[in-house]
Amino acid sequence: QLGVRFDSLRPQLREALKNLFAKFDINQQDIYGRTPLHYICRQNDRDESNITDIVRLFIESGANITIVDEQNCFPFHYAVANGYALSLQYLIDINWFKDLEIYRQLFHSAICPLRIAVYYGHLNVLNELLKYGFNDYDTAFEIAIRRSNLDCAQRLYILCRHPETFQRMLLYSASIGDHKSLCLLFNIIKNHLIPKDRLLFLSSLCKHGYS
Template sequence: MDDIFTQCREGNAVAVRLWLDNTENDLNQGDDHGFSPLHWACREGRSAVVEMLIMRGARINVMNRGDDTPLHLAASHGHRDIVQKLLQYKADINAVNEHGNVPLHYACFWGQDQVAEDLVANG
């Protein structure tokens, strides 16, 4: 079986659930770049996996090596449903990464207008 990061990127909810069922696994672990399983699921728009990870206790505001949170990644890739879900679970809308950017900056930079509007309305 591929690693958990690949499973989250690909949205393989069955494999992710099986991995999570093994209580020895750390669902907040990072890969070589500090991306957690939640980072990858948010970046790739894998809503079912995002929900599963959150319900199993994934840290909403976990940061990768560049201090990006899952909200930064979901916002920059235009995954509005995931942005809304992260906000529902109290993601830090004002989290600043190593470049001084918050999720709203990335939504605007990448032309994710609806996501930007949602972020403004929530923060």
């Protein structure tokens, strides 16, 4: 049983849309390589349940969710960019990621979903991706700091593997005068690094004139 409820569309409307979808090629690509499903996922809607219901309807009507556009994006990427956590849960529930090649592409790509989620500051989507095993923690943390999406950064910092990530972001935040990021990073240094590493980080700041 799916963990996501789908009831935002009235039964009559669902049936009418299914009949409509049956009359055209639901996987036809435009000059940008995008299918109707790409555009549904690109649509910005405050009521995510509407979008998720339509995504489900497209998939049940034969929409191919493995088609990539000219930017090498699946419809899934646009759902992540818009913060559609319910749509992501649905894709997980139907076991879309069982395709290991797709999983590999998503993990080892410049458009890794974890990076997209933190770039746009979607903590809800970030949490879903982390639960599913996406683990590009350090790069995603850097993006979160650079974008000042500190709720995402706070979620990620304890997962980061490399202390130099914090040093790099400490210098970056100091150089642009980002006080909120600096406070977060100083707390990380205080609570999660051994004294020797703390001293090295602070010395590095002074060396660069950020005393």
